[in-house]
Amino acid sequence: MYTHLLSPVAVGAVTLPNRVVMAPLTRSRAGQPGDVPTELNATYYAQRAGAGLIVSEATQISQQGQGYAWTPGLYTDAQEAGWARVTEAVHAKGGRIAAQLWHVGRISHPLLQPDGGAPVAPSALVAEGAKCFVVQEDGTPANVPTAMPRALETDEIPGIVADYAKAAARAGRAGFDLVEVHAANGYLLHQFLSTNSNQRTDRYGGSLENRSRIVLEAVDAVVAELGADRVGVRLSPHFTAHGIADDEAEASALYLADEFSRRRLAYLHIAEPDWAGGPKLSDDFRAALRAHFTGVLIFCGGYTADRAEALIATGGADAVAFGRPFIANPDLVERFRRGAALNEPDPSTFYGGAERGYTDYPALDPEG
Numbered sequence: 001m002y003t004h005l006l007s008p009v010a011v012g013a014v015t016l017p018n019r020v021v022m023a024p025l026t027r028s029r030a031g032q033p034g035d036v037p038t039e040l041n042a043t044y045y046a047q048r049a050g051a052g053l054i055v056s057e058a059t060q061i062s063q064q065g066q067g068y069a070w071t072p073g074l075y076t077d078a079q080e081a082g083w084a085r086v087t088e089a090v091h092a093k094g095g096r097i098a099a100q101l102w103h104v105g106r107i108s109h110p111l112l113q114p115d116g117g118a119p120v121a122p123s124a125l126v127a128e129g130a131k132c133f134v135v136q137e138d139g140t141p142a143n144v145p146t147a148m149p150r151a152l153e154t155d156e157i158p159g160i161v162a163d164y165a166k167a168a169a170r171a172g173r174a175g176f177d178l179v180e181v182h183a184a185n186g187y188l189l190h191q192f193l194s195t196n197s198n199q200r201t202d203r204y205g206g207s208l209e210n211r212s213r214i215v216l217e218a219v220d221a222v223v224a225e226l227g228a229d230r231v232g233v234r235l236s237p238h239f240t241a242h243g244i245a246d247d248e249a250e251a252s253a254l255y256l257a258d259e260f261s262r263r264r265l266a267y268l269h270i271a272e273p274d275w276a277g278g279p280k281l282s283d284d285f286r287a288a289l290r291a292h293f294t295g296v297l298i299f300c301g302g303y304t305a306d307r308a309e310a311l312i313a314t315g316g317a318d319a320v321a322f323g324r325p326f327i328a329n330p331d332l333v334e335r336f337r338r339g340a341a342l343n344e345p346d347p348s349t350f351y352g353g354a355e356r357g358y359t360d361y362p363a364l365d366p367e368g
């Protein structure tokens, strides 16, 4: 059963024992103050070490890159040390883990920003209908509309690229096996890619190549730290939330796939948009991604083991990532192996809180 899904695959410098990837999942349980990963976080990830590869929850590369309270960072010594405990726990259980490097751009609020300033974006355009999560001045948490951002000056962009490099260096020191540059889901890099959110007239706006420039600069900076065989990228062409409406979503994804191939990146991770109300990706576009990217290609979004097996068997993907199934099933791979039933995830405990809905989903065999 699932002979393709449960077979090994090399992803750059790392060999996965199976092709079941744990998708990046924000769980908003970082230690406070300081957004530092905790022992509880280490337990959660270690429980899921049976995944071929774990991709960490999105992790901000700077305070400016934060858009939600209680998400972990990777820009202080304490955060680096917290992540080192997580990677150690995952490795002790025989697993592998990538750090998802995140800058939210305009999906933020002055309450989260350094000195209470405006969030930054390619252009001063608010993300229509988008929310972020803050702790208000009276101490109560709330989902609030994202604030009007200010447009980044051209000469600020090298600093952001450098923040990606510094976070990558910290990821390496913290023991991560790989890093994933988060260029999906309407956050900063996606805001540069998308035709509606990027109205710039400098070399980071206008043409598709210009809109892609910051993505490639960030990737190159991360590669310079860790080597291309330890770097992947997540894209979400046709994603429509967070105010994104990209007229060239497919063209830019294929252009980037070519550029990533030239750089011999370890993997390209496609977050399909339909799980969150977006359109379905066409078969032609999937095939084009496959043709343009020569590394390991991962798809994610609404998969079952059967659909993942079929996609890998036909060569349409090398691996498949699972999000919500991994929230509820720490031993997801073992359940696939045995054809066992899956626990159902409880969305009310996805974000925030403690053990409940985080580390208390039952495995088939109790630990030990």
Ligand SMILES: Cc1cc2nc3c(=O)[nH]c(=O)nc-3n(C[C@H](O)[C@H](O)[C@H](O)COP(=O)(O)O)c2cc1C
Binding pocket: 023, 024, 025, 026, 027, 056, 057, 058, 100, 182, 184, 185, 234, 271, 272, 275, 300, 301, 302, 303, 321, 322, 323, 324, 325, 350, 351
């Ligand atoms: C609670 C939750 C948190 C998520 N956090 C992230 C994240 O931090 N980074 C990211 O790229 N995608 C994130 N996603 C999207 C997932 O990685 C994945 O694309 C999505 O859940 C669809 O896959 P699934 O149907 O297997 O759950 C999140 C999804 C959920 C449900």
